[in-house]
Amino acid sequence: MMSDDFVPFNFLGLPEERTTPERAKYSIVPVAYEGTVTYGTGTKHGPAAIIAASREVETYDVRTGIELADLGIYTLPEVAAVATGPEPMVARVEEVIAGELAAGRVAIMLGGEHSLTTGAVRAYHRKYPALSVLQIDAHPDLRDSYQGSPYSHASAMRRVREVCPNVTVGARNCSSEEKSYIDAERVPIFWARDIAGRDDWYDRCLDNLSDDVYLTFDLDGLDPSVMPAVGTPEPGGLGWYETLNFLQYVFDHKKVVGADVVELAPIPGLLYPDFTAAQLTASIIRMMHLATKK
Ligand SMILES: [Mn+2]
Numbered sequence: 001m002m003s004d005d006f007v008p009f010n011f012l013g014l015p016e017e018r019t020t021p022e023r024a025k026y027s028i029v030p031v032a033y034e035g036t037v038t039y040g041t042g043t044k045h046g047p048a049a050i051i052a053a054s055r056e057v058e059t060y061d062v063r064t065g066i067e068l069a070d071l072g073i074y075t076l077p078e079v080a081a082v083a084t085g086p087e088p089m090v091a092r093v094e095e096v097i098a099g100e101l102a103a104g105r106v107a108i109m110l111g112g113e114h115s116l117t118t119g120a121v122r123a124y125h126r127k128y129p130a131l132s133v134l135q136i137d138a139h140p141d142l143r144d145s146y147q148g149s150p151y152s153h154a155s156a157m158r159r160v161r162e163v164c165p166n167v168t169v170g171a172r173n174c175s176s177e178e179k180s181y182i183d184a185e186r187v188p189i190f191w192a193r194d195i196a197g198r199d200d201w202y203d204r205c206l207d208n209l210s211d212d213v214y215l216t217f218d219l220d221g222l223d224p225s226v227m228p229a230v231g232t233p234e235p236g237g238l239g240w241y242e243t244l245n246f247l248q249y250v251f252d253h254k255k256v257v258g259a260d261v262v263e264l265a266p267i268p269g270l271l272y273p274d275f276t277a278a279q280l281t282a283s284i285i286r287m288m289h290l291a292t293k294k
Contacts, residue, residue, distance in 0.1 A: 031096075032044045035086045040265050076096070092119070110264075117160060121133055132165045132213055136243070138232065140168050188205070222276075
């Protein structure tokens, strides 16, 4: 029931008849979970903040002419946190995402902490056995375990690499243990410092990806001037257009089958990071839609 008295709480604030799951091609899966976060907390508030901000995003895009309200985007209710720990939580995410894929929708997960990505990748890998993962992140997240947990946010990619290959873009820092692993396993990492302001690394980066790509976007991959609302705002990250140009190149050359946007930790009273995360999510859906038109 729509009336002027209610603003729908879904991604982009779409009227109910535009968000029915039966007709949707895309689903937004909010997972409000931060079981292993250690420093700046609050990422469990990330999904709701992105959805709240998304209701102010212009659904029409002047550059492409795409009207997002016409695409069929359904927002799931928030996936409840599992209290028994990060491993069952990852399993829960895998189950929910697999259900979306079985229903024929492209699931876009909103986190929540980065450990959740493991569950989403497991579900996508079952549907796309040749999957590879593109990670945008300030950190490689390759610790074998962190503070006793192999399912820590700091171990997200280590678990993902047990499922399929990955490439990391925008990293600035890692531990010595991770560096040893990166060297021994030849993990492809495009460090922020080496790629800043350039595009001559795009093809080398894409050489490390299969045709079916899952994009995991840790918001701390962006520069803190663009995105301060993360647990560890490392200086020297990616700029806004730098990010969009690279992503467009990826969408032009690979089939991006799924994505997540994780680790927003909203700062009370500071709206632009939430809005930036919402715009990034909208841009990813727009690029996915454009790619299917080709
Ligand atoms: Mn991360």
